[in-house]
Amino acid sequence: MDCQQAINNVIPVIHNPASVQKLLDAVKVSLGFGLRTIVVTKAVGTAAQQGVPEAFRLVLRSGATLIVLPDIKDAVELLHPDAVYFLSTRGDSMGNEVKGRVLIVIQASDQPFMQSELNLGRQIKVVGRDVGSTALLTLALNKLLGQCVE
Template sequence: MDCQQLMNNVIPVIHNPTSVQKLLDAVKVSLGFGVKTIVVTKAVGTAAQQGIPEAFRLVLKSGASLIVLPDLKDTVELLRPEAVYFLGTRGDSMGEVGGRVLFVVHASDQQFMPSEVSLGRLVRVLGRDVGSTALLTLALNRVLGSCVD
């Protein structure tokens, strides 16, 4: 797959953000790797009230799209990805990425619930807990790093 296809098909999903800063950091990282679509699910508190409008501003300025949905199940149902990767410190190796894929990070740095992980596959990005934004950065770099100038 060429870089343009990868940037169109790799979709970061920022799940359950509670902090404005964590939400915006994940959005900025995603935009920095040139992704064309970013999804936010289950935003709560100030992340929902202040972070979402600011995230929309950043995404629109970059020419990308932001989708805000209530839940991960809706994301999988509507976007119909070929694979859903829940990024973490445990799990399987990601392997080769092809087609439309979702990279899901838990923005409140909690563990994913079993009902959430049942929608895809838990993958190990790094064996240490470095936070959700760092996990997203490492996963995007693994897949899109060669596409970024």
């Protein structure tokens, strides 16, 4: 798959953000890798009130698309991905290439993913230590798209 296809087919899902900064950091990382579609699910508190409007501003400025949905299940139903990867410090190892449309889900709060969420896809071990959700997203995108970003 060429770089443009890969960039179009990788869709980050920023799940359950409560912090404005964590939400915006994940959006900036996604835009930095040139991703065209970013999804936010289950935003709460100040992330929902202040972070989502600010994220819209960043995304619109870059010409990308921001989709805000109630839950991960909605993203799966509406976007019809070929794979859903839940980024984590445990689980299966992540391959180096994108096969079809892929949702890459990060948990942007301090809670772990619920089992009902994990049942929608595969838990993927990005790195063995807790480096935070933004770092997990950055490392995963670098692994998948690093050769596409100059």
